[in-house]
Each structure stands twice: as C-alpha cells, then as structure tokens.
Amino acid sequence: MSILLDENTRVVVQGLTGREGSLRSQFMKEYGTKVVAGVTPGRGGVEVHGIPVFDTIKQAMEKVGMIDAAVTFIPGPALKSAVYEAIDAGIKFVVSPVERIPIQDVIEMVHYALKNDVKLLGPGSLGLISPGRAAIGWLGGSLEWARALFDSGPVGVISRSGGQSGTVPWALKVAGLGISTALHIGTEPVLGMTMADVLKMFEIDDQTKAVAIFGEIGGTLEEEAAECVAKGEFTKPLVVFIAGAWAPEGMRFSHASSIVEKGRGTAKGKMKALTEAGAHIVDSPEKIAPKIKELIQL
Numbered sequence: 001m002s003i004l005l006d007e008n009t010r011v012v013v014q015g016l017t018g019r020e021g022s023l024r025s026q027f028m029k030e031y032g033t034k035v036v037a038g039v040t041p042g043r044g045g046v047e048v049h050g051i052p053v054f055d056t057i058k059q060a061m062e063k064v065g066m067i068d069a070a071v072t073f074i075p076g077p078a079l080k081s082a083v084y085e086a087i088d089a090g091i092k093f094v095v096s097p098v099e100r101i102p103i104q105d106v107i108e109m110v111h112y113a114l115k116n117d118v119k120l121l122g123p124g125s126l127g128l129i130s131p132g133r134a135a136i137g138w139l140g141g142s143l144e145w146a147r148a149l150f151d152s153g154p155v156g157v158i159s160r161s162g163g164q165s166g167t168v169p170w171a172l173k174v175a176g177l178g179i180s181t182a183l184h185i186g187t188e189p190v191l192g193m194t195m196a197d198v199l200k201m202f203e204i205d206d207q208t209k210a211v212a213i214f215g216e217i218g219g220t221l222e223e224e225a226a227e228c229v230a231k232g233e234f235t236k237p238l239v240v241f242i243a244g245a246w247a248p249e250g251m252r253f254s255h256a257s258s259i260v261e262k263g264r265g266t267a268k269g270k271m272k273a274l275t276e277a278g279a280h281i282v283d284s285p286e287k288i289a290p291k292i293k294e295l296i297q298l
Contacts, residue, residue, distance in 0.1 A: 003202060122192060181208075
C-alpha cells in the first residue's frame with residue numbers, strides 16, 4: 001500500500017499550461033501518475049502532454065469524472081483562490097508546492113481545508129512519491145532520478161527539508177530497505193498537514209513497518225509528533241534526526257518557519273520529547289537507515 005497517493009489516484013494540475021506545471025506534469029505522467037486534467041483559466045480546450053486543459057475544475061469534472069487530488073503550480077498571490085476552487089469542487093487532497101505565500105492566506109487556506117475535511121499538503125511542499133506507483137509535485141524531479149533514488153519498501157519518510165526528502169530515501173535504498181511513501185511536509189510557518197497527521201496514516205498502512213523523520217529546529221511539528229507517539233496513535237518504530245542543533249535561540253535556520261524563540265522549537269526540547277515518547281534519535285542523517293534496519297530486524 002501507500003498513503004495519500006497511488007496509481008489509481010486521479011489528479012488535476014492547476015496551472016498546467018505554465019512552465020512548472022507543464023514540466024512537472026510530464027514527469028508525473030511518465031512516472032505513472034494518473035493525471036486526468038489540467039486547469040488554466042482562459043486556456044480551456046488545449047492539451048499539454050496529452051492532458052486536456054479546462055478553464056475550471058468543475059468543467060474538468062464534467063468531462064473526465066471525479067478527481068481525487070489537485071496539485072497547484074500557481075503563483076503565490078493566486079494560490080488561495082486555486083485551493084478554494086479545488087476544495088469547493090469536492091477534491092479531498094490538495095498539494096501546494098508554492099512558497100512565499102502571505103501568512104494570512106495560508107491561515108485561511110488551512111482553516112478552510114480543515115473545515116471541509118480536506119488534506120492540504122504544504123504550502124511549500126515539494127510533494128510526495130509512492131515508489132513504482134505515482135508521484136505528485138516536484139519530489140522525484142525526473143523519471144531518471146525518481147527511479148534511481150526511490151525504491152519500494154517498508155519505511156515511510158517525512159521530511160521538513162526539501163533536499164533530504166530525496167537523500168533519506170536514497171540512504172534507505174542503499175541499506176536495502178526502500179520506502180512506502182516519502183513526503184516533504186512543507187516550508188511555511190503554518191502548514192495544512194502536520195507530522196502527527198502523517199504518522200497516523202503510516203500507522204494504518206500495512207506496507208509501512210517503520211518511519212524516518214528528518215526534522216529541524218523551530219516550530220512544534222516534532223513535538224506534536226512526540227505527542228502522537230506518547231498517546232499510542234503511532235506505535236511503529238520511529239527514527240528521527242533533528243537538524244540545526246547548533247543554532248542559538250532567535251537564529252533562522254534553513255526555512256522561514258525554522259526559528260527558535262523563547263525556548264520553544266529547540267533541538268534539545270524536540271529530542272527530549274521524542275525520546276520520552278519512545279522514538280529513537282540519531283545524531284546524523286547517515287545513521288537513520290542503519291538504526292531502522294536494526295529496529296525492524298532486516
């Protein structure tokens with residue numbers, strides 16, 4: 001199995017006719033993702049890589065049928081309206097690779113998604129990949145790289161770093177493990193889906209036997225993941241690396257959301273919470289794969 005996305009997931013690309021939308025859609029389609037439609041207002045009637053383009057999602061659904069997921073290659077100022085359109089059309093999973101969104105827009109999008117029981121990955125998420133099944137967003141990059149870096153296997157991967165969303169699966173592949181699904185949680189200070197949300201999905205996924213997290217200082221995502229484990233909502237082996245342990249309070253690290261303030265979001269605090277909950281902490285990314293291999297006895 002996989003979480004959120006498989007070869008049967010029907011995907012619409014918002015902004016298909018733009019440079020990024022066109023390029024990424026070609027990769028997704030080549031990888032096996034069922035991209036059934038694209039949406040660009042005013043461009044309805046054309047095709048891109050054999051994918052029909054419509055002016056609205058509603059028009060797309062009238063022609064191609066139900067759509068399960070949307071990915072938004074939309075300029076930041078227009079993102080909120082695109083996400084609202086997808087949600088209003090009844091789509092229950094939206095992936096937003098866009099960064100630098102006005103924080104008020106992000107808050108409103110997240111609230112609207114929660115209100116409508118929609119899973120919103122991002123904003124600022126590279127996306128996710130279920131090896132050999134489907135990919136959505138930027139994660140994987142190209143058909144060649146996706147096949148080289150991501151092998152199917154028993155480990156779920158959650159990353160706050162875009163780059164590490166690929167290198168952690170690669171390390172797991174080299175260790176003879178592979179992954180069930182890997183996803184980049186996003187870079188904005190406020191996000192739709194949290195690490196805890198994703199852990200709960202991996203908990204009920206039969207293929208996933210353990211989860212690796214590449215975390216960072218700042219924010220409360222890792223502390224929320226620790227609470228999820230402490231409550232027994234995630235019971236499988238969990239291995240975590242926290243980047244930026246050297247950063248002093250108040251220093252920005254990597255992303256705008258990764259900032260330590262007033263004792264919250266510190267590496268020490270995150271590691272303490274996760275360890276007390278029962279997770280396994282490693283002090284370098286290279287140790288993630290060997291530790292998981294040890295825990296699941298492969």
